[in-house]
Amino acid sequence: MTIAEPTTPPKVAPATEPLLQLEGVVKDYGPNRVLDDVSFTIHAGEVVGLLGDNGAGKSTLVKIMSGVVPMTQGRYFWQDEELGRVTRPETERRGVETIFQDSALVPTMSITRNIFAGREVTNALGFMRLKEMDRITTEILDSVVSIEGIKSAKQLVGSLSGGQAQAVAIARAVHFKRSLLILDEPTSALAVRATEALLNYLLQLKGEGVSSVLVTHNLHHAFKVCDRHIVMNHGRKILEVRREDTSVEELTAAVVEGAVGVERHRRGNSLA
Amino acid sequence: MTETTHKPEGSPPRLDMDEPTQVRRRLADNAPTTLAGQVRENLFYLRGRGALEIGIIFAVLLVVYALLGARGGFPFFTESNLSGVITQNVPVLALLAIGVGVLMVAGEFDLSIGFSIAFSGIVFIKVANEHGWLLGLVAALAASVGAALVNGLITVYTRIPSFIATLGMGFVWKGASILVNGVSPAILIPDAQTGAFEKIFTGDFGFFQSPLLWMCAVGVVAWGMLHRHRLGNKIYAVGGNASAAKAVSIKPNLVKLQAFAFLGVMVGLSAVLIAARTTTMQPTGTENYTLLAVAAAVVGGCSLTGGRGTILGMIIGAAMIRCIDNGLVLGHAPGYYRESFLGVAIVAAAIFNKFMEGKAT
Numbered sequence: 001m002t003i004a005e006p007t008t009p010p011k012v013a014p015a016t017e018p019l020l021q022l023e024g025v026v027k028d029y030g031p032n033r034v035l036d037d038v039s040f041t042i043h044a045g046e047v048v049g050l051l052g053d054n055g056a057g058k059s060t061l062v063k064i065m066s067g068v069v070p071m072t073q074g075r076y077f078w079q080d081e082e083l084g085r086v087t088r089p090e091t092e093r094r095g096v097e098t099i100f101q102d103s104a105l106v107p108t109m110s111i112t113r114n115i116f117a118g119r120e121v122t123n124a125l126g127f128m129r130l131k132e133m134d135r136i137t138t139e140i141l142d143s144v145v146s147i148e149g150i151k152s153a154k155q156l157v158g159s160l161s162g163g164q165a166q167a168v169a170i171a172r173a174v175h176f177k178r179s180l181l182i183l184d185e186p187t188s189a190l191a192v193r194a195t196e197a198l199l200n201y202l203l204q205l206k207g208e209g210v211s212s213v214l215v216t217h218n219l220h221h222a223f224k225v226c227d228r229h230i231v232m233n234h235g236r237k238i239l240e241v242r243r244e245d246t247s248v249e250e251l252t253a254a255v256v257e258g259a260v261g262v263e264r265h266r267r268g269n270s271l272a
Numbered sequence: 273m274t275e276t277t278h279k280p281e282g283s284p285p286r287l288d289m290d291e292p293t294q295v296r297r298r299l300a301d302n303a304p305t306t307l308a309g310q311v312r313e314n315l316f317y318l319r320g321r322g323a324l325e326i327g328i329i330f331a332v333l334l335v336v337y338a339l340l341g342a343r344g345g346f347p348f349f350t351e352s353n354l355s356g357v358i359t360q361n362v363p364v365l366a367l368l369a370i371g372v373g374v375l376m377v378a379g380e381f382d383l384s385i386g387f388s389i390a391f392s393g394i395v396f397i398k399v400a401n402e403h404g405w406l407l408g409l410v411a412a413l414a415a416s417v418g419a420a421l422v423n424g425l426i427t428v429y430t431r432i433p434s435f436i437a438t439l440g441m442g443f444v445w446k447g448a449s450i451l452v453n454g455v456s457p458a459i460l461i462p463d464a465q466t467g468a469f470e471k472i473f474t475g476d477f478g479f480f481q482s483p484l485l486w487m488c489a490v491g492v493v494a495w496g497m498l499h500r501h502r503l504g505n506k507i508y509a510v511g512g513n514a515s516a517a518k519a520v521s522i523k524p525n526l527v528k529l530q531a532f533a534f535l536g537v538m539v540g541l542s543a544v545l546i547a548a549r550t551t552t553m554q555p556t557g558t559e560n561y562t563l564l565a566v567a568a569a570v571v572g573g574c575s576l577t578g579g580r581g582t583i584l585g586m587i588i589g590a591a592m593i594r595c596i597d598n599g600l601v602l603g604h605a606p607g608y609y610r611e612s613f614l615g616v617a618i619v620a621a622a623i624f625n626k627f628m629e630g631k632a633t
Contacts, residue, residue, distance in 0.1 A: 068519060089521045104519040106512035108579035109505075110317070117509045118520035120502040127500050142298045151302055154317040159633045 018080060019044045019180060019211055020065065020096075025074030027060055027235075034060050035071075036235045042180065042213060047206050049226035050215045051255050056232035058215050062184045065213070066098040067091035095178025099169045099186050107158030111150070112137040114157050115172045140175045141168070162189040170198060174205075181205065181212045187221055199225045219251050233258040320632025322573025323585035326621065330588050330595075337599060346602055348595075351479060357598050358591075359480040360549060363487035364542045366590035368561055369568035370494050371538025373586035376569055377498065378531035379511035379578030380434040382423055384442035385539050386562035391449045392416035393543035393553035398452060400464040408464065412544050417536030419445055424532030428525045442562070449555035457554035460547055473548035483545050487587065490541070495583040497534075507531055512579025568593050571621040575629065593618065 020042040027035035035057045042048055052058050063069035064076075067088040076086045078094050105114050112133045120128045121136070137153035150164055157165055166189045173181055181202070187195045202212045202225050216222050222229065229246060231239035231254040238259045241250075253261035304310045318324045340346035347353055368385060375382055395415040400408025423441050427434040465474075475482035498504035506527045509517040514524045542561075547553050572589025574581030596617050600610045 066519075088519065092521050098519065100519060104513070104516040106509050106516050106579060108512040108575070109508050113505055113508065117505055117517065118522045120505055122502050126502050127496065128502055128505065130500070138299045138303070142300055150299060152313070152317070153299070154313070156632055 016044045016046070018042070019046075019078070021077035021080075022065070023075040023077070025061075025064060025076075026072045027057075027064065027069070028072045034235050035064070038074075038232075038235075038237050040230055040237060040240060042211050044179075044211055045206055045209045046228065047202055047212045047214060047226045049222035049229040050213055050232065051219065051222060051229055051251060052232035053255055055234070057235040058232055059184060061232070062098060062100070062182055062213070062215055065091075066096050066182055068098075094180075096180045096182065097173040097176050097178070098182040098184065099166075099173045100184050105157045105165055105169055108156065110154050110156055111141070111160075111168050112153045114168060115140070115175065119176065136175070137171075140171045163191055163194065166190060167194060174201065179210065181210060182215070183212065184215045185217065186214070187216060187218060195221065219248055219255065223248050223251065231255060231262075238262065317633065320628045320630070321582060322580060322625070323582040323588065325628045326571065326573055326585055326588050326592065326625065329621075329624075330592050333592065333595060333599075337595070340603075346599075348599065348602055353598070353602070355476070355479055355481060358594065359484040361598075362591050362594045363483035364545050365561070365564055365568055365594060366487045366587045367490055367538045367542045367545075368565035369572060369586040369590040370490060370583060371535035372565040373569035373572065373574045373581050373583070373589075374494065374498060374507065375531045375535045376566075376574040376576070377511045377578060377581045378507045378528050379514065380424075380427060380528055380531065381566070382420065382438045382532070382535055383435050383562055383566070384419070384423060384438040384445055385535070385565060386559040387442045387445040387449065387555075388416055388419040388536075388539050389543045389546065389558040389561055390553055390555050391419060391445045391452070392540045393547040393558070394449050394453045394458045394555070396540075396544050396547050397458040397460045397464075397553055401461050405464055405466075405469045409540075409544055413537060413540035416540035416543060417533055419448075420532045420536030420539065421529065424529045427532075428528050446555055453555065455555060457552045457557070460551040460553075465548070465551070469548070473545055483549075486541065486545065490538070491583060491587055494534075498583055503527075503530065508579055510578075564593065565590075567618045567622075570625070571618055573625050573628075580629065589621075592621065 018041045021040075023039045025035055025038045026033065038057070038061065050058050050061065060069065064071050064086070067086045067090055070086065076083045083090060106117065109117065112130070115137050116128075116133050121133050122128050134153045141150060141153065150160065150167075157168060160168065166186065170183070170186060173183070183202075186198060190198065199221060202214065205212060214222055214226060223243070226243060228240070228242050229251055230237060231241075231251065233254070239251075239254045239262055250262065250265045253265040255261075257264065304313050315324070337346065337348040341349050368389075372382060372385065392412045392415045396408045396412035398408075399411040419441075423434070423438045426432070426437045426441065430437070471482065473482060498507060506517065506522050507530075509520075509522055510524045510527045517524055517527075543553070543558075546558065568590040569581065569586050570576065570589070571592055572581070572585035572587070574586065574589075593614065597610070597614055600613055605613060
């Protein structure tokens with residue numbers, strides 16, 4: 001299936017310095033091409049919405065951006081410097097934090113141990129300072145995500161509800177944020193109030209110069225907080241547009257109908 | 273949720289948010305302030321982790337033995353029984369249970385240890401007879417760690433389940449034993465058991481023998497590693513959810529290999545302790561240890577799917593199996609049924625642990 005680029009791609013003026021830049025990214029899983037020639041830039045202090053239907057390639061893109069999955073072809077730039085091998089330790093060193101859709105927590109470990117897994121607070125010999133870790137966990141759970149029902153930082157993640165577990169994943173990402181926060185469907189299991197707290201938090205981070213990529217099905221959530229939207233369809237980028245130049249209706253048309261939807265929507269608008 | 277304008281002005285913009293009707297209770301306020309409260313909280317979060325419940329059951333078992341002993345005719349708490357059976361049998365199984373248990377926490381099995389104990393023990397005897405016990409110990413550890421790492425590399429890089437890989441490799445280690453020594457037992461000559469050797473590996477301190485000291489020392493070190501060191505946190509993460517571990521830059525393969533290597537050290541140590549006590553080792557003499565060690569780890573609360581288990585639980589699991597076995601002997605249980613009784617006890621303990629696992633908070 002081939003989908004043409006929109007005939008007149010909207011101009012996207014860079015907000016500030018480019019942070020992460022993907023160029024011509026291709027990803028094959030066996031014979032299946034799940035990403036085909038995808039290029040875009042995330043700037044510093046910017047919230048970008050990554051939208052698209054199921055199977056559009058959003059999650060694969062997230063995995064490539066965070067270095068968990070290698071790309072088949074393409075180039076990855078971080079602050080104008082090309083990374084040779086994009087691995088998770090490399091992106092972590094640069095300050096990329098990701099909340100994965102399947103929330104990537106260990107159910108048999110406590111909240112504290114999950115938050116600090118692989119990044120433990122230790123003494124010189126590598127022994128963990130558990131009290132300190134518990135204290136920090138309590139602090140970030142209290143300050144970052146308003147979530148009901150968590151009793152203690154010592155609770156096992158396996159005993160939490162889906163929304164609570166997601167809140168822990170978010171708290172972890174937020175605690176270790178440095179430059180770029182990637183959130184893959186973060187609001188799908190959250191209650192209304194926790195969702196709003198999270199979206200507000202993204203805006204607050206943006207004020208502090210931290211960029212976010214918000215992957216979501218919920219166009220209303222995306223529209224509220226994102227400066228720019230990238231719409232994927234069958235592994236291709238079909239639309240990249242600033243908030244000022246689009247509407248929820250156009251984004252909906254793009255997500256649901258692909259490039260044809262964008263065309264139809266634009267024609268409809270110009271006729272009206 | 274209320275709609276916002278599409279072009280918020282000012283920075284940073286805020287979404288409309290309902291004011292909470294009541295002040296939310298903060299997590300920090302839940303922390304207990306009194307000592308009793310802290311103890312209660314810690315106990316609460318020990319529930320279902322592996323050691324607490326089986327520890328209570330073990331304590332009950334010991335009380336029952338004490339009562340039986342007081343009635344007479346059940347000499348469990350006597351110097352000869354404790355020194356002879358308990359402090360020789362329990363520590364070796366406990367070391368193996370710790371090795372197998374840590375590997376199980378990392379999400380893998382090793383079903384070849386029965387044969388690699390023999391291999392390592394035979395290497396120990398061969399080298400010790402020629403070059404003294406210290407070099408023998410080094411050679412035994414090299415053999416057992418090498419065998420465990422080969423098992424680990426096959427498991428990690430071919431991605432076949434470790435119980436199949438190690439089941440097959442067990443026969444390879446058996447073959448290696450026969451290659452080194454032939455089918456007859458290797459005998460440790462008295463000249464090799466000189467100097468500090470006796471004290472370190474077979475020393476008799478009246479109520480207990482030196483293997484018990486080994487168990488305590490290894491237990492403390494392993495506890496520090498698994499429960500307090502960052503390596504332990506990684507082992508739990510890899511066993512509990514390998515892809516989640518990968519997402520935070522933990523290398524599951526490396527961590528699993530470290531767990532295999534740790535098991536190798538435990539196997540080598542156990543092999544030397546067994547060889548020192550019996551002064552002999554044969555290629556097929558230690559097969560039973562494979563399943564006994566796995567059983568001890570499972571009784572002690574290790575999950576078969578990884579990510580769960582405690583060092584204390586593993587030690588208690590080993591002690592439990594040995595004490596039940598010992599109790600059956602002392603109680604004059606018919607010989608042919610002894611193993612069946614033991615099997616029933618092991619399965620019951622495993623079911624109990626599975627049940628308690630669901631209660632974990």
